[in-house]
Amino acid sequence: MWTIDEQVEYLMQGADFGDASIAETMAVELRERLVESEKTGRPLRVYCGYDPTSTDLHLGHTVTMRKLRQFQELGHHVLFVIGSFTAMIGDPSDKDKLRKQLTHEQVMENGRTYAEQAFRILDPEKTEVVYNHEWLEKITFTELIDLASNFTVQQFLARDNFHKRFEKSEPIYLHEFFYALMQGYDAYHLDADVQIGGSDQLFNIITAARKLMTFLGKRPNIGIVLGILPGTDGEIRMSKSLGNHIPLNTSAEDMYGKVMSIPDKAMPVYARLATEWTPEKLHAFETGLSSNSLHPRDAKMKLAFGITTVFYGEEAARNAQEQFVSTFQKGNIPDEMPEYQVMEGDNLIDVMVSQKMASSRGEARRLIDQQGVKLDGEAVNDMDTELKAGQVLQVGKRRFLRLR
Helix, strand or coil, rough: CHHHHHHHHHHCCCCCCHHHHHHHHHHHHHHHHHHHHHHHHHCCCCEEECCCCCCCEEHHHHHHHHHHHHHHHHHEEEEEEEEECHHHCCCCCCCCCCCCCCCHHHHHHHHHHHHHCCCCCCCCHHHEEECHHHHHHCCCCHHHHHCCCCCCCHHHHHHHHHHHHHCCCCCCCHHHHHHHHHHHHHHHHHCCCCCEEEEHHHHHHHHHHHHHHHCCCCCCCCEEEECECCCCCCCCECCCCCCCCCCCCCCCCHHHHHHHHHCHHHHHHHHHHHCCHHHHHHHHHHHHHHHCCCCCCHHHHHHHHHHHHHHHHHHHHHHHHHHHHHHHHHHCCCCCCCCCCCCCCCCCCHHHHCCCCCHHHHHHHHHHHHCCECCCCEEEECCCCCCCCEEEEEEEEEEHHHHH
16 A cells, blocks of 8 residues: 555656646645545546547657556546547647647547557546547637636747747737637536646646636646657657657557667656656666666666556567567567568569558658668668569668568
């Protein structure tokens, strides 16, 4: 049985408010709410919203889901909110330009796949999935005016993303201001005790939601704002469009290999945000890195194993690790790999694109130019190189294709 202090430390792990006083306030309020829950036997209501703007999730999306799962482990009630209304507007929090608006049909289809993928982390028996169009589309114009009266235009223009657009004389549309109000109303409608989100959601969670809940006569929820997971480049936030993402719809081997490709400097943030490690295990890992008592290669293997285990289990993660060692540390080519029947007229670029070893012909050319494509272990320098049956095509470190 965890003490209240241990629970607070565990649940605040990975939080990034950018302000020590806010962090302290949220920790104090969380402790009070946990004590109250223990006394009354009422689980906390914990929610996070996800705008289904595409069909696929990546590891960066799961940072907040891991936090929801931690609350589930401690017996609390999780609300997985599909932004079926907010996604049609688009959250401007991390954008320096207007986001494309989606149709309701697009959002609902994307939302279905989000929920399916989320259950790789969340316990479906302890998760309530709700769609925010069910209450947001019922708000009247009078109610919207009441909600908007709590904020000033200056508050929004002071936000970095809006400020940059204002300085460049780029358009800022009025409907973009409504997003924070709608997210705050979600918290009110759900009677949430805790709201979880990324650090780009700081204004929406700490300012908008708490202000609106107080205005509407409810106790403000506690915000747990988490750091943003960088992509495999270790620099920019993980994004499918940037190609630095680790998808959930992949294999254990691919996930393990992609984690092994991150730069050493990114290991601590991956450990904090993407593993199931307890504070003690995380502290030991970070101490080992900083003291050099843990070799970076061994640390990264431990990290890759821990993250892959979250999604595929220990056995699959162990198999992925063994394959990685055999393939990349011992220089072996894997025994099993996809196969492709070479046809007359096939060229290297077409095969790479058709077999999803490159996302486009342009990317295929770049990979060849960068010596990232090999045939039977030899780097390919000519994109018109003849393909022959029996060869093994390798793209990058982890993608192999046997030609037949």
